[in-house]
Amino acid sequence: MKTNCLYYRFICLFFLVSLLACNKKDAPVPDIAPVSKESALKALTQLSGGDAAVPLSWYQLELKLIKESTGFSPPVAARAIAYTGITLHEVVVVGKRGPALSGQLNGLQYVPTPERWKKYNWAIAANSAMAQIIRNLFPNASVENLNLITQLENDNLQALSDSCTQDVTTRSINYGKLVASAIYQWSTTDGGKDGYLNNFPTDYIPPVGPGLWIPTPPAFQRAMLPYWGNNRPMVKPSTPDLADIQPPAYSTDTTSTFYQAAHFVYQTRKTLTPEQTLIAKYWADGGGTFTPPGHLLAITAQLVNDQQLDLEAAATLFAQVGIGLNDAGILCWKYKYQYNLLRPITYIRANIDSSWAPLIGTPPFPSYTSGHATFTGATGYILAAYFGNSFSFTDNQKVPEGFVPRSFNNFLDMINEAAISRVYGGIHYQFDSETGKQTGKDIAGRVLALKY
Known part of the structure; x- marks a missing residue:
């Protein structure tokens, strides 16, 4: 697909996500034809010419969650963005035998690694990991937004699963979840886990x-x-x-x-x-x-x-x-x-x-x-x-x-x-x-x- 076409799709989809998330009823927005949330999220999986579409789709949803989840002030939002990115890195880059951030980042000693000599689909693993870490990082998300997380996870998986066998798909999903769990456990010890609940401490x-x-x-x-x-x-x-x-x-x-x-x-x-x-x-x-x-x-x-x-x-x-x-x-x-x-x-x-x-x-x-x-x-x-x-x-x-x-x-x-x-x-x-x-x-x- 041509780059210009991809760019146009990216902008239109971002407008749509912004419209769904906007809390300002009087904010001027572009005139966009109505599109269902289901088709919008499915289209996000086709955002880019490569498999970077998976993290792009998750970050668009994370921006919506930051807007709509109570307590996500700038430092709290930055924290969520960071743990999402580290999870993505440890799944994809370490999965491909690149350098691990575990052992380099403060207090992060161990993150699961993929089995040797086994095949993985890294986009599927990334999709699974980002879904799980974002659920964990936004525990106060609305029911509607929690449903969007599940839907995006399923839509991305559906778009990707035809490219590999069922055992590769299952292995990739499980690996992503293992990494996300390890990163989340590490995150709970940094002092900011419940920041969204107490932005203005009375003590x-x-x-x-x-x-x-x-x-x-x-x-x-x-x-x-x-x-x-x-x-x-x-x-x-x-x-x-x-x-x-x-x-x-x-x-x-x-x-x-x-x-x-x-x-x-x-x-x-x-x-x-x-x-x-x-x-x-x-x-x-x-x-x-x-x-x-x-x-x-x-x-x-x-x-x-x-x-x-x-x-x-x-x-x-x-x-x-x-x-x-x-x-x-x-x-x-x-x-x-x-x-x-x-x-x-x-x-x-x-x-x-x-x-x-x-x-x-x-x-x-x-x-x-x-x-x-x-x-x-x-x-x-x-x-x-x-x-x-x-x-x-x-x-x-x-x-x-x-x-x-x-x-x-x-x-x-x-x-x-x-x-x-x-x-x-x-x-x-x-x-x-x-x-x-x-x-x-x-x-x-x-x-x-x-x-x-």
């Missing part, structure tokens, strides 16, 4: 003092995931995390670095250009969306499809991006609650303009460092390592929400735009984003140093 009491975070208007929510930074990262750093990344010293002196940084946010909000406003809204990815990690996963999936990666290459890239997102969330949240820095709205209203408001809603956790910058920095440098520093691409993932596709000359452009978007939105200081980009880059380096 956390934020510190009080000048320059420290307090709940922000309009909702004045409690602090989100204050203990997430204590979770086990997947890649144990060879050297300690950055020990000296303090933000500028808090001060209300108008000549101070801190005041000037806050005043820059204030002034930027007052003079936003249409393009800056668009950038802020494009990268917002707030509640009820696929979240910033989901946005980056969706870009990765689009590139896997556009570039027609085979199953093994796709498995490697999805694992790398997932690990990077997970560890970005842990390290960023570690710094957020280590420094507990107040948000721009708090500082600006107290010291510059009591009526000031940001363009987008301020999230319920401390400002420093920026999650967007850290997530996008980690992912962007991982993608650049695979596709090249000068690789240009167009992000189509926000079209279902009414945005025009957004093009980038390279991944660094994407990183910088996502990072500055939070300053344009009025919810981060510029130093939040600059440090976030650097820590994201550091995490990417750790991830890429592993053997795949």
